[in-house]
Amino acid sequence: MLKQKIHIIGAGPAGMIASIRLARAGYNAVVYEQHNNVGFRFNGDFQGIENWSTLEDAQIFLKQIGVEPNFTFVPHSQGSFFDSGSNRFDITSKRPLFYLIERGENLWSFDQGLKRQALAAGVQFKWNHKVEHIQSRMVISGTGPKAADVIAKGIVFRTSHPDGYFGFLDDRIAPKGYAYLLINDGRATFATCLFEDFKHERLYYERAFDRMKNLINIDIQQPKEFGGFGNFFLPSITTGKDNILYVGENAGFQDALWGFGIRHALTSGYLAAESIITGQPYEKLVQEQILPFLETALANRWLYARLGNKGYRFILKYLGKRDVIEVLRKHHQYTISKKISYLVARYWYRSRLIDKQCLHLNCHCVWCRCGKEADARQNRQIKNEKLAVGGVS
Numbered sequence: 001m002l003k004q005k006i007h008i009i010g011a012g013p014a015g016m017i018a019s020i021r022l023a024r025a026g027y028n029a030v031v032y033e034q035h036n037n038v039g040f041r042f043n044g045d046f047q048g049i050e051n052w053s054t055l056e057d058a059q060i061f062l063k064q065i066g067v068e069p070n071f072t073f074v075p076h077s078q079g080s081f082f083d084s085g086s087n088r089f090d091i092t093s094k095r096p097l098f099y100l101i102e103r104g105e106n107l108w109s110f111d112q113g114l115k116r117q118a119l120a121a122g123v124q125f126k127w128n129h130k131v132e133h134i135q136s137r138m139v140i141s142g143t144g145p146k147a148a149d150v151i152a153k154g155i156v157f158r159t160s161h162p163d164g165y166f167g168f169l170d171d172r173i174a175p176k177g178y179a180y181l182l183i184n185d186g187r188a189t190f191a192t193c194l195f196e197d198f199k200h201e202r203l204y205y206e207r208a209f210d211r212m213k214n215l216i217n218i219d220i221q222q223p224k225e226f227g228g229f230g231n232f233f234l235p236s237i238t239t240g241k242d243n244i245l246y247v248g249e250n251a252g253f254q255d256a257l258w259g260f261g262i263r264h265a266l267t268s269g270y271l272a273a274e275s276i277i278t279g280q281p282y283e284k285l286v287q288e289q290i291l292p293f294l295e296t297a298l299a300n301r302w303l304y305a306r307l308g309n310k311g312y313r314f315i316l317k318y319l320g321k322r323d324v325i326e327v328l329r330k331h332h333q334y335t336i337s338k339k340i341s342y343l344v345a346r347y348w349y350r351s352r353l354i355d356k357q358c359l360h361l362n363c364h365c366v367w368c369r370c371g372k373e374a375d376a377r378q379n380r381q382i383k384n385e386k387l388a389v390g391g392v393s
């Protein structure tokens with residue numbers, strides 16, 4: 001007999017992994033998704049599951065949380081970066097720097113792979129179901145980002161270029177961020193990621209595209225534009241007063257340094273399920289297993305944003321002579337100096353770290369626009385606009 005029914009809002013990686021874990025433990029896991037399939041937020045673009053923040057390989061991480069790589073999953077240990085002077089730096093690592101995956105609705109996308117695993121575990125999906133009100137007490141909310149702290153603009157296209165990855169660090173094409181080109185099996189993704197000056201997004205994209213075309217001899221067939229955004233805030237929301245567990249980007253779990261949020265989405269979804277199964281407080285699990293990464297990432301973001309083009313060149317030169325994984329992992333450790341940098345960064349970014357997306361009614365977070373600190377006028381406005389994702393119905 002099935003155990004309790006658990007409502008999960010959002011069929012992103014965070015919601016799906018929570019549903020898989022719960023269904024495998026015998027719970028009646030029901031996922032509500034506003035679209036008629038998974039992966040709607042993405043466009044067949046390639047992304048990376050980063051492999052530098054932890055000692056164990058990302059493959060082991062996936063195994064530990066029960067994810068089978070039944071999707072495109074390609075290791076990359078060698079690639080090239082370009083600085084603002086078009087100097088090329090070849091980067092290598094002993095183990096893969098990241099695993100390339102595809103996002104979206106295609107058959108071998110990460111999203112479809114997780115969906116297949118969820119269906120096999122017995123998860124029920126309620127498609128075309130946009131949740132407006134939460135009435136039940138057992139809810140996991142993984143509705144993704146609502147505000148933009150980082151944006152990406154790019155194209156997906158077909159090409160005959162050999163597989164590989166390329167990165168571009170230059171504030172004139174990607175302010176405080178980076179541009180990237182990922183090529184796999186006749187298809188490619190090129191995008192620029194901006195952490196500042198969003199209103200000139202097209203200008204940066206055009207400059208980035210020209211730079212990429214000048215530096216890489218690549219044919220571009222059937223290009224299709226895409227864009228997206230990421231959302232991070234601290235303190236993140238874990239559990240609302242109403243006992244809703246927030247996971248993934250909906251909770252603010254995003255990598256403030258470069259926007260590699262997939263591992264946080266998976267970890268938080270898994271931990272939310274674990275807390276229901278074992279009775280351990282979700283907040284405590286998050287504090288132990290996610291928060292140090294978020295704080296380190298914010299500290300790193302503050303440091304990275306101070307580098308400028310000369311700093312990027314210095315870093316690339318430094319990385320070019322070493323195993324890049326070792327260097328990156330060192331900088332992802334939650335050391336005393338990172339804790340101090342985090343405090344500085346948190347003060348520096350205090351106005352940006354507000355939970356701009358939190359539109360839940362009666363939520364407990366003091367930073368949001370509708371929590372107990374919020375201005376009643378704003379609250380009314382939000383209710384009137386019916387923006388709140390406040391329930392399962």
Ligand SMILES: Cc1cc2nc3c(=O)[nH]c(=O)nc-3n(C[C@H](O)[C@H](O)[C@H](O)COP(=O)(O)OP(=O)(O)OC[C@H]3O[C@@H](n4cnc5c(N)ncnc54)[C@H](O)[C@@H]3O)c2cc1C
Nearest residue numbers: 010012013014034047048131143144228248249260261262
């Ligand atoms: C262009 C781009 C490139 C990226 N590249 C990388 C990368 O290389 N590596 C990396 O680690 N991360 C990357 N990220 C970030 C990563 O994709 C996200 O962190 C991750 O998808 C977050 O997962 P999630 O489950 O929290 O949310 P989402 O993936 O956003 O899923 C949320 C789901 O909830 C559904 N939903 C929303 N509201 C409701 C509602 N009211 N009712 C029902 N359903 C609802 C949505 O339709 C969606 O399916 C990238 C992001 C972008 C935009």
